[in-house]
Amino acid sequence: MTDQKLKAMQNVAQYAFAMYDAQLYLNVYNHCDEARNYYFEMKSKFKEAVEEYECKYGPLTAASEANRDSWTWSTDPWPWQLDEGGCTVCGRM
Amino acid sequence: MDYRNDNRTPRDRVDDEFFRSLLREEDEMEDPRNTRGKDRTSDTRMTNASMNENHSHNSRMSGRNSRMNNSCMNDSCSRNSRMNESYSRNSRMNDRMQRSCQQDDCERNSCMRERMSNCAKNCPTSTWGNDCLSDYPLGMVYVPSQVFRNTKETTDALHNGTIFCELDLPFYHAGCKGGTCR
Numbered sequence: 001m002t003d004q005k006l007k008a009m010q011n012v013a014q015y016a017f018a019m020y021d022a023q024l025y026l027n028v029y030n031h032c033d034e035a036r037n038y039y040f041e042m043k044s045k046f047k048e049a050v051e052e053y054e055c056k057y058g059p060l061t062a063a064s065e066a067n068r069d070s071w072t073w074s075t076d077p078w079p080w081q082l083d084e085g086g087c088t089v090c091g092r093m
Numbered sequence: 094m095d096y097r098n099d100n101r102t103p104r105d106r107v108d109d110e111f112f113r114s115l116l117r118e119e120d121e122m123e124d125p126r127n128t129r130g131k132d133r134t135s136d137t138r139m140t141n142a143s144m145n146e147n148h149s150h151n152s153r154m155s156g157r158n159s160r161m162n163n164s165c166m167n168d169s170c171s172r173n174s175r176m177n178e179s180y181s182r183n184s185r186m187n188d189r190m191q192r193s194c195q196q197d198d199c200e201r202n203s204c205m206r207e208r209m210s211n212c213a214k215n216c217p218t219s220t221w222g223n224d225c226l227s228d229y230p231l232g233m234v235y236v237p238s239q240v241f242r243n244t245k246e247t248t249d250a251l252h253n254g255t256i257f258c259e260l261d262l263p264f265y266h267a268g269c270k271g272g273t274c275r
Binding site for chain 1: 238239241242244247248250251255256257
């Protein structure tokens with residue numbers, strides 16, 4: 001996985017985690033406006049990060065909009081097929 | 094000692110008279126002439142009661158440990174040598190506490206198992222099985238409510254496993270016996 005791709009994936013992961021932790025907090029303190037604002041701020045950043053990743057490297061999930069034009073979900077390399085030099089099966093970067 | 098009709102808090106129960114009664118009982122238990130024929134059941138129940146009460150009071154702790162130790166001796170599972178009787182009462186309490194701590198882990202666990210086993214035989218069966226502490230007041234805990242504040246940068250949050258600075262606490266695993274844990 002290239003540095004840029006790794007960075008894009010890290011962005012997705014960190015915003016997804018922040019959303020999830022805020023969700024756990026909101027499950028207990030569901031009237032907290034500050035937590036709710038934080039959650040939706042992270043959600044918009046997560047959405048941007050996912051779009052940036054999928055635009056360059058293909059869909060992250062089968063339900064992704066990136067699959068609408070062509071079903072690349074099953075043809076793109078799987079995470080375990082990637083290494084530093086790109087896909088170990090097809091050689092794509 | 095029956096706590097069911099005693100509305101005082103555990104802290105209020107600890108007074109001079111309480112310690113005097115503890116010491117009197119210990120003296121009786123240590124004297125072999127008085128030990129013969131003594132009812133072990135009541136002693137076991139009281140020992141478990143003092144184990145259940147979560148006090149940080151040092152002298153109370155001292156009393157608790159000495160009682161645990163005495164129970165071990167009376168149950169004939171401790172073979173530690175008895176100490177000289179020439180101590181003052183206070184220093185004797187402290188000394189007993191140390192003696193209890195110096196007991197080998199294996200021996201101490203064996204004492205505990207034997208006491209619990211005796212208790213299980215003598216206590217009434219509740220919904221949850223043999224409950225040694227069913228006659229004693231419930232414990233209460235206090236947990237402060239969390240406030241949404243001091244959130245971390247998202248990169249640090251992912252690394253630390255929380256978005257909250259105040260939940261990023263250092264956790265150390267307990268020491269392992271013989272230093273063999275990894």
